[in-house]
Amino acid sequence: DTEVTQTPKHLVMGMTNKKSLKCEQHMGHRAMYWYKQKAKKPPELMFVYSYEKLSINESVPSRFSPECPNSSLLNLHLHALQPEDSALYLCASSDRVRGDTQYFGPGTRLTVL
Amino acid sequence: GEDVEQSLFLSVREGDSSVINCTYTDSSSTYLYWYKQEPGAGLQLLTYIFSNMDMKQDQRLTVLLNKKDKHLSLRIADTQTGDSAIYFCAETPGAGNNRKLIWGLGTSLAVNP
Numbered sequence: 001d002t003e004v005t006q007t008p009k010h011l012v013m014g015m016t017n018k019k020s021l022k023c024e025q026h027m028g029h030r031a032m033y034w035y036k037q038k039a040k041k042p043p044e045l046m047f048v049y050s051y052e053k054l055s056i057n058e059s060v061p062s063r064f065s066p067e068c069p070n071s072s073l074l075n076l077h078l079h080a081l082q083p084e085d086s087a088l089y090l091c092a093s094s095d096r097v098r099g100d101t102q103y104f105g106p107g108t109r110l111t112v113l
Numbered sequence: 114g115e116d117v118e119q120s121l122f123l124s125v126r127e128g129d130s131s132v133i134n135c136t137y138t139d140s141s142s143t144y145l146y147w148y149k150q151e152p153g154a155g156l157q158l159l160t161y162i163f164s165n166m167d168m169k170q171d172q173r174l175t176v177l178l179n180k181k182d183k184h185l186s187l188r189i190a191d192t193q194t195g196d197s198a199i200y201f202c203a204e205t206p207g208a209g210n211n212r213k214l215i216w217g218l219g220t221s222l223a224v225n226p
Binding site: 006040041042043045048056088090092100101102103104105106107109 | 144146148153154155156157158161199201203205213214216217218219221
């Protein structure tokens with residue numbers, strides 16, 4: 001099973017709202033990733049958690065706050081977003097021990113009004 | 114720095130073979146990947162090849178790696194309309210432990226009936 005699940009599928013929020021994106025995997029992977037993807041562009045790495053510790057933050061604005069409650073779950077908390085933050089947010093996971101092939105979830109389509 | 118390049122568009126007729134090409138600059142790349150993204154969907158891992166391999170075949174997909182020229186190709190035999198998508202080439206650089214993927218801009222494949 002190489003499934004990564006993400007909820008919600010779609011999210012519309014105002015600039016003053018607080019919302020969270022959720023990601024889950026049950027492959028025993030110890031690395032999890034958040035990416036942002038604009039239409040017809042490659043994904044841009046935002047955060048990497050390795051063994052539940054934040055290992056990479058690609059200078060992402062603080063209005064995006066990641067959280068890794070356990071090895072299967074990854075959250076992205078959103079607050080005071082801007083319209084330019086509208087994008088597809090993708091979660092991925094990889095097995096750090098047996099190679100780092102990343103498996104992606106279906107994404108959350110976020111629209112900021 | 115590391116770079117991955119792909120042609121942006123490819124159009125083929127249904128039933129023909131498609132060949133999508135990718136070049137990369139990092140001679141110490143470890144893994145090279147092909148991901149497929151259908152409209153509105155997440156990234157699907159199609160196949161990957163380790164840098165000590167020359168070729169990998171998986172049903173209709175054939176991956177060829179020319180390390181000397183730093184060239185990777187994906188051949189899709191008997192291309193179907195369901196193969197219409199954006200195909201991203203990505204590599205894992207050999208240097209460093211963060212193993213961030215370096216992405217091409219994606220090749221948009223259009224399959225005409």
